[in-house]
Amino acid sequence: MSDEQVRLGELREEIDSLDQKIMELISARAKCAQEVARVKTAANPEQDVFFYRPEREAQVLRRIKDANPGPLPGEEMARLFREIMSACLALEKPMHIAFLGPIGTFTQAAALKHFGHSVVSVPLPAIDAVFREVESGAAHYGVVPVENSTEGMINHTLDMFMSSPLKICGEVQLRIHHHLLISPEFRDQEITCIYSHQQSFAQCRQWLDTHRYGIERVTVSSNAEAARRAAKEPGTAAIAGDMAAELYGLETLANSIEDRPDNTTRFLIIGREEVPASGHDKSSILVSMRNKPGALYQLLEPFHRHGISLTRIETRPSPSGTWAYVFYIDFEGHMDDEQAHKVLAEVDEEAVELKRLGSYPIGVL
Template identity: 90%
Template sequence: MSSDEQARLGQLRDEIDRVDREIMDLISKRAECAQEVARVKMEAHPGEDVFFYRPEREAQVLRRIKESNPGPLSGEEMARLFREIMSACLALEKPMHIAFLGPLGTFTQAAALKHFGHSVVSVPLPAIDAVFREVESGAAHYGVVPVENSTEGMINHTLDMFMSSPLKICGEVQLRIHHHLMVSPKHKDEEIIRIYSHQQSFAQCRQWLDTHRYGIERVTVSSNAEAARRAAEEPGTAAIAGDMAAELYGLEVLAASIEDRPDNTTRFLIIGREEVPASGNDKSSILVSMRNKPGALYQLLEPFHKHGLSLTRIETRPSPSGTWAYVFYIDFEGHVEDEQVSRVLSEIDEEAVELKRLGSYPIGVL
């Protein structure tokens, strides 16, 4: 290395050290501001259960970061960095407990950490209804549950839980799903006679498995993380799971990204106990039951067309009581505080057997 190169690198490293100190000072100042916000809220509401996390506020901040980011880091990457800063600042007062469909290492946990950052307390639970109960009881501040996969469609269990649960949808997060075939390093030289995975993962990798692992027994288990745990212990077995599960159980990836569709994405919902104010770019979800009569679906959808609201999802579910002919789960753009949304819901309410507002929430930023 030449002396000129050494001198130039030395200058750049000194500059990086100076910038790092400035970044540290500014992050500390931001944390102090967050602490002051918490103190103001607690003084204004003594003895009450104060919510420090505001979904609409964080969505606004992250959108502004992405829009004003000067580069060279991408807007998405810059927003992820700020997501972690906000998560750490929020945890100074009271780390949030986030329930999710477990066990540890599932894609749902990855979605929870993507949305809330890594400074939360992750609470794995064995079933979707258990996540709802944990949040309803107040044992967890929020819950994260899968609701829709771009390949396999809606998660019906999640939709059905909203029929009886008082919880609100407070947010959404989308996660690109990459499935890997993985084995334990100590068993990697052995012939694979069995593959473990969740039924959804098998469905999303069906073509790859039929082409590359045809004839090998496929055993469905409760989660991809459980599949990884079994593959770590049992010789002659492999698992289909994601990066978190591979890292957690020390598995080696034999084949990466084996999903049949490269754009395979799962949408997750954030569930909580309070309603979320408007953030400026929102989505709303409702459940509607209609009478069994000709034109019922037209009567339900016509107000959306008349008032110019865009539907993003409509799904039909059977009524648990058996008295309703149709139960529709509908996602659409807008917030209940918007005038057009208020008019649409009012018109639907006149014709529906029952209208249940599941919540208005920021459209996913990350």
């Protein structure tokens, strides 16, 4: 046996023994989570028990990232713990997560990134269907896209909050890589049509104009639907992401064709309960103001005076016509913070309506 083989044997023995210890520790952690579930149920025998605790998960993941000694990057270590917590939560209660489908969409990838792979993910055909599924209690939580760094806000999601009683419980950001995909079966055929979702076409417009000018672009309901069509129709291609490519067995003709290298979509986690402070939070509100001079100034001035940073402000047309303006505002901090409390009390006095959409941990992963 060579020296190298001897050393390899020793290292593998060490890995086996470490794996054994890791397994025993993960099992001990899972038993703890089972006990947590027992305590939670005993404390609330008559009520809905909220097994999923977004604020606690954010704290765990942040601590792991901060304490990580390397050589694995902090992101990678947090991802591993994301999956361990996901499996522990599934022992407490299997979570049903509704998302904007079909399967293979970026929204499903975002749901799995946020909750880990031990949840039951339920595809639904439209954003309002995701809201309804969570409102009715058929799903524990929902995941919907809210904004893209290239294309801006997804207004349909914003508008749903005007009428829905649901709360925002979390956010997750996903880097979006689009690929030009074809079926290996039709590799030799000339491409005469490209399928994709309207948002993806918009995010790849320059690349398409430069590299595939003149080929018909057909808009379909999702990237996954585009991939499904390209898998069975000769002479077609799809623009979609990795999940859809894998799901429909497509191969990549051109990789990462999005025009902006930082193309990112932000998704919201929607649920039925409010989330306590995690120590690093963000809040969202909807405010309608009377149509009078200085209304926007009057709305924003208290935030400035109390030193609260706004991270976003969007204006939406009123659905009923009785609201002159509807502002969708994100700000740093939790609504239970003293300063935020004061600001919201002031805004409430001036506004036609103030709707608190929720405070939630700033995305960790």
